[in-house]
Amino acid sequence: MATTSKQYKAIGEDLWKSRTEKINSELFALTYGALVVQLIQDYEDYAEVNKQLEKMGYNIGTRLIEDFLARSSLGRCSDFREVGEVVAKVGFKSFLNITPAVTHSAAPPPSSRPSSAAQQSGVPGSSFILTLDENPLAEFVELPDEALEGGLWFSNVLCGVLRGALEMVQMQVQVEFLSDVLRGDESTEIRVTLLKYLEEEVPVGDD
């Protein structure tokens, strides 16, 4: 049953409102900031820090998806486009109270024919881009010059969360930052690309 974008928004809003344990955003931003700064001091290599943030996010994501699915009781998404909608309107809304804009793009076809929209659903290679207009993790943050040069993606943990969560629902994705306002770009963008569907089901019971 196709759920419209408005319904997703309403679901997201409800989930956010029904959550009783909310935390002060300043505390959250400060904690995350302290974490990133400590990682930088420990590893001293910004690429490595990015990797570690992503790994941490992955661990969070694998656990988060259970909570999300339990609360939202949404069914399986019919195609990757729907995945993007749910992630942006319900997922981000219920956990961070932000609704990033989603832009979908079809997979580049193997031949040189122009891609048609019908090809898009579920084809590995299709992707969507989330554009965050505000980022609660990066409140008050200004990157120093070394971090800018070193290529630090401050909110890289979000990439890991998306990767971990989607992997638990049998989608292997590649998530990366395209731009970040902290680095002086115009907007903060994350691209999620579907690599493949994971077919191996975990055997249930004692077969």
Place this chain on the structure above:
Amino acid sequence: MSHHLFLLSPSDTPIYSLTHYSTKLPQPTSSSLSSNLPTWSTSAFAGTLTALSGASNATQSHHVQGGSVRMGGGQDRHVIQMIANASLDVIEDVMRKESSMYLKSVDKFNEWTVSAFITPGNMKFILLHETKNDDGIRSFFHDVWELYLKTMLNPFHTAHSPIRSIVFDTRVRASAKKYL
């Protein structure tokens, strides 16, 4: 009419300093940390410099008019810093008695008045100014305080390191333009 602002950490290390030329008079504000003071401002120091260096009046006025601003600028900078440092003792004395944050003018040196503002975290904001402008200075201090708070919340800023952020600098200048 120029103002000098210094932010000092609790351990008296300089965190930030700014020189600002008031825009109450229609003059371009060309403030920069290492700028040399233009001639019209150097004249303000004539009295101070004379008292300190003991040079003759003729020499001083020659400096003022002759436009050897470069040398004048360097000396003035030292004088300013000396005044600011000297006022620290006075500030600490007043600090113990006064419970409010804004200490009005704590010190006077020739034509320069020193006003201070102590934050709850023991950061000292010191402003050297020539004119009396209590309300404007109080609002300016409050503005700088808020900007400073935002900087402190940046995880990349450590408590006693100098503030190098351009955003902070721009905003302090804008606030100075507004209130001073």
